Amino acid sequence: MFKVYPILLISVFLLSSCATTTSQQKINESVADELPDINEVWVNSTLNSEFNVNWSDRFNDAKLKTYIKEALTNNKDLAVAAANVDRSWALARQAGAALKPSIGLTAGTSNSGNFTGQSDASNSINLGAQVNWEIDIWGRVRSGVMAAQSSAEATELDFKFAKDSLAATVTRAYLLAVEANLQLKLNEKILADTAERVRIVQVQFDNGMVSSQDVSLIQSEFAAVQEQIEAVKGGQRNATRALEVLMGRYPSAELELTDTLPDIPELPSAGLPSDVLERRPDVIAAERRVAASFNRVDQAKAAKLPSISLTSTVGGTSGQLSDILDPANTLWTIGSNLLAPLFDGGSRDAQLEAATAEQKQALASYGQTALNVFQEVESSLDLGSELESRLKLLELSASEAQKALNIVQLRYNSGETDLLDVLTVQQRVTSAESNLISLKRNILDQRVNLHLALGGQW
Incomplete structure (x- = not known):
């Protein structure tokens, strides 16, 4: 009787060697097939040397770093993502538990007798342990474990990218709030200049030097600047509230801001297009989902094959608790069960079809994610060059406009032109x-977006 079990175990291990699980090499080849032909360098950049992942430190703004750190600690959406990571790994551990035997303890009492009272009632106490173990011959359980682990890895990478994205969002919100503050200061300066012009025009009118038209014009301009200030103040409060919410604070619009935008840093080295696929957490997460989908297909295939389980029990039954461990009252059993699916209404076939469809979906999603990444980087690099050119032209425009204002002001004071000019x-x-x-704020945003698109850390 006992010689059957070594033979059974040897057979199990031999059958286990026939179990197939998808290799990482096959997964790598499958995701590579989803990629387009990748250029050796970025089309819109000549800065293709090694990318500096900590490039964002070049903003050199201590207050911004403090706000990013606070957001990473207190942001509620990020807390949801962190909890999802914990949940994913818990599910992976739950799936892994199926590879190990399950052990249970049983205990109970029973009373027996008859209704005639011709025999005495009897009492018994039973205590035992039961072990169940499904032998994973075809790798069904292992495939499920690997799928759960790959999914957990993908979720963790999503969380990492969410942290990077949050840091970038905080930075953009911070820059927008600082811009609103600068726009307010600009309009307040204009309001002060206009108020002085109102005083001068009123004196000129009182002395008959200008008409009432000039008075109305300057009063209209003064009211327009005041209206613009109210609009800018509203925008400043909204931008500040958005930043406070990202940081987990109450949106009271009371956040302290700096008076100047950070200096515009140089464009970072972009590295190589192929490198970004190994650096971006969201791309790696998409690859992990592909791996999970392959494992689920393997799991669905193995579910169509027979399964073998081993069961063992040991326990004792006695009328007295003190005698329950007496070898004479102790029994043991060892058994094996084989379950071969014959007819299930097409359930297992449907599961395999669904898993196969999910695999195709995961592969297509990976390919699209990669394309989106390439587009983000190329567009951001292109935008950087465009904004740099616009900055030079706008600086020239502002300089020449100021010269024109100085000239027209002199001409107005000498009576050669009117106030409308x-x-x-x-x-x-x-x-x-x-x-x-x-x-300038848009250029800083472009630097932030490019840093995020290239997979930089914060």
């Missing part, structure tokens, strides 16, 4: 200065 040129100067502030 002065106000028209003043509005051009104001627009150029305001656009210059916005453009």
